[in-house]
């Protein structure tokens with residue numbers, strides 16, 4: 001893990017902005033393709049109501065399989081509290097919030113917005129169009145839990161990460177560092193490097209030149225980052241993270257392109273008409289959003 005300390009010390013700090021207005025978020029960060037840490041989530045009921053005890057009591061029976069082992073959320077919460085760097089709690093341990101805890105969605109309001117209508121829940125966007133991504137996700141981890149595989153998020157989505165409990169570190173790499181990250185040929189949104197914190201520099205010599213942007217997202221804060229940013233994460237204490245993907249007029253074209261790539265693989269005959277329909281839907285949504 002020799003890169004971890006190096007990344008923490010030699011990285012570009014992500015801006016932390018209090019009281020950033022939606023307009024400033026749009027113009028200074030989203031449109032410029034830059035990440036930022038914001039405090040919009042401070043009023044969320046989740047920050048006052050959600051605890052490890054709540055999840056253990058109400059949802060302890062839910063299970064996930066990590067590394068071939070199926071464990072309950074109650075077991076994971078026990079592991080989180082005894083987790084160490086030498087023996088970390090399994091990770092990623094995550095749930096689709098809409099499927100597993102739909103009644104909790106109301107605790108995540110008001111939504112973070114920045115002057116563009118979110119299309120993930122738009123009535124005109126068919127739900128199956130979003131297959132392949134989880135819009136609302138909860139992650140549970142403990143000290144030493146980490147997700148070291150550099151990747152960027154699916155379907156051209158922008159990402160909002162809010163720490164409901166504890167802190168989490170993000171190591172982010174802008175799209176212009178892609179050649180240093182060795183994308184896989186079969187799945188170019190994943191890096192071949194493997195563990196971003198313990199790379200094999202003989203196999204991946206250019207990786208020594210990467211320069212991450214660093215964000216320690218504290219409890220109650222939200223990290224926003226644009227589509228296409230590579231990232232890996234590290235946790236140093238009990239943590240509950242809410243991840244939210246965002247689709248709007250700003251990233252619809254990229255979304256349609258990535259859908260087209262998927263359709264070409266799964267159903268080549270329908271890929272082009274589906275892509276054309278998706279682009280037309282984007283134009284129609286843009287028109288209705290003007291009204």
Ligand SMILES: [Fe+2]
Nearest residue numbers: 151152153231
């Ligand atoms: Fe991710």
